[in-house]
Amino acid sequence: MEGLNITGQDLIYAASAIGAGLAVGLAAIGPGIGEGFAAGKGTEAVGRQPEAQSKITTTMLMGQAVSETTGLYGLVVALLLIFVKPF
Amino acid sequence: MSVSIPEVTSGFSIFGFEITNTMVWTWIILGALSVLFIWLGSGLKVKPESKKQIVAETIYGLVGNLVESNIGPNTKAFIPYFTALFAFILTSNLSGVWGLGVIRPPTADVATPFALALMTCVISQYYHIKMNGVKEYFKGFLGPVPFMTPIMLPMNIISEIANPISLTLRMFGNLLGGLIIGTLIYSMLIGSNVMPIWIAIGSVVLCAVLLTKQYKKIKNLEKGKKKLVMGLGILCCLPLFAMIFVHGYFDIFSGCLQTYIFCLLSMIFISP
Numbered sequence: 001m002e003g004l005n006i007t008g009q010d011l012i013y014a015a016s017a018i019g020a021g022l023a024v025g026l027a028a029i030g031p032g033i034g035e036g037f038a039a040g041k042g043t044e045a046v047g048r049q050p051e052a053q054s055k056i057t058t059t060m061l062m063g064q065a066v067s068e069t070t071g072l073y074g075l076v077v078a079l080l081l082i083f084v085k086p087f
Numbered sequence: 088m089s090v091s092i093p094e095v096t097s098g099f100s101i102f103g104f105e106i107t108n109t110m111v112w113t114w115i116i117l118g119a120l121s122v123l124f125i126w127l128g129s130g131l132k133v134k135p136e137s138k139k140q141i142v143a144e145t146i147y148g149l150v151g152n153l154v155e156s157n158i159g160p161n162t163k164a165f166i167p168y169f170t171a172l173f174a175f176i177l178t179s180n181l182s183g184v185w186g187l188g189v190i191r192p193p194t195a196d197v198a199t200p201f202a203l204a205l206m207t208c209v210i211s212q213y214y215h216i217k218m219n220g221v222k223e224y225f226k227g228f229l230g231p232v233p234f235m236t237p238i239m240l241p242m243n244i245i246s247e248i249a250n251p252i253s254l255t256l257r258m259f260g261n262l263l264g265g266l267i268i269g270t271l272i273y274s275m276l277i278g279s280n281v282m283p284i285w286i287a288i289g290s291v292v293l294c295a296v297l298l299t300k301q302y303k304k305i306k307n308l309e310k311g312k313k314k315l316v317m318g319l320g321i322l323c324c325l326p327l328f329a330m331i332f333v334h335g336y337f338d339i340f341s342g343c344l345q346t347y348i349f350c351l352l353s354m355i356f357i358s359p
Contacts, residue, residue: 065348069253072260
């Protein structure tokens with residue numbers, strides 16, 4: 001391995017990139033499941049009560065947007081790791 | 088030519104304060120909205136005569152309904168605040184629609200959502216104290232029964248602090264995530280920040296030309312050539328489709344949804 005100089009800083013950057021990917025990827029699992037569940041329940045509700053579709057859709061989208069926040073925390077952590085470089 | 092994520096940059100500084108593009112666009116949007124709402128609110132009559140007054144009353148009624156159903160009756164004092172909040176966030180979220188980097192949405196800078204969330208937080212604390220009284224307000228932190236206080240007190244304090252942070256990060260993350268994914272799609276299909284505007288103008292001109300004079304010529308072509316022309320046209324429009332997807336989803340859909348969510352959650356936090 002001659003000519004390949006990996007300093008500690010390089011290792012930290014590499015680990016930050018891997019950590020950023022992991023942060024987004026793992027944080028996307030929960031909201032994905034949750035939003036899919038909400039959408040499924042919303043579809044059920046529309047099937048049972050088609051006349052209330054607009055209200056159900058609004059409520060569903062709102063709940064999904066709120067549960068999306070946990071995924072966005074992961075995204076913010078990844079952005080910090082990539083762009084701010086705290087280490 | 089390359090695409091880069093639109094950044095918060097400071098062009099100049101006044102008395103040591105860095106004036107960033109976020110601040111400039113915030114001022115412009117605030118000025119435009121102020122002019123618009125002062126114009127809407129001027130010259131009101133008991134019996135509406137102008138269309139302008141009907142628009143103003145509709146906006147007031149919509150926000151008023153939302154406030155009343157979420158905070159409670161007799162909360163007219165909140166309607167101006169929420170109208171301003173709604174208008175400002177909606178305008179700044181939608182301002183990214185002109186293309187990547189033409190206007191950087193002020194809400195995609197972490198400072199703007201944080202300021203708005205902090206305002207909501209201060210108002211909600213003040214309103215809780217006003218509605219419950221100082222003693223009841225602090226009693227609320229201690230929990231229902233005395234022996235649970237050591238657990239409930241830190242939890243209550245943390246939940247009060249978490250509210251503005253979650254409001255901030257929700258809006259900031261959505262807008263900045265949209266910018267980054269938009270940058271990726273732009274760099275994949277379009278290749279420039281400024282190009283899309285020319286492509287849009289060019290395609291509009293092309294469509295106009297095709298629809299008026301040249302259409303007959305193309306129609307009379309033989310089949311293979313016709314397909315070639317059509318294919319070329321679709322290929323030219325591909326960046327436009329990507330643009331429509333990026334700005335339609337991340338700016339218009341997500342922007343409107345986030346505005347609604349921000350205002351609704353602010354109301355829910357404020358309600359005693």
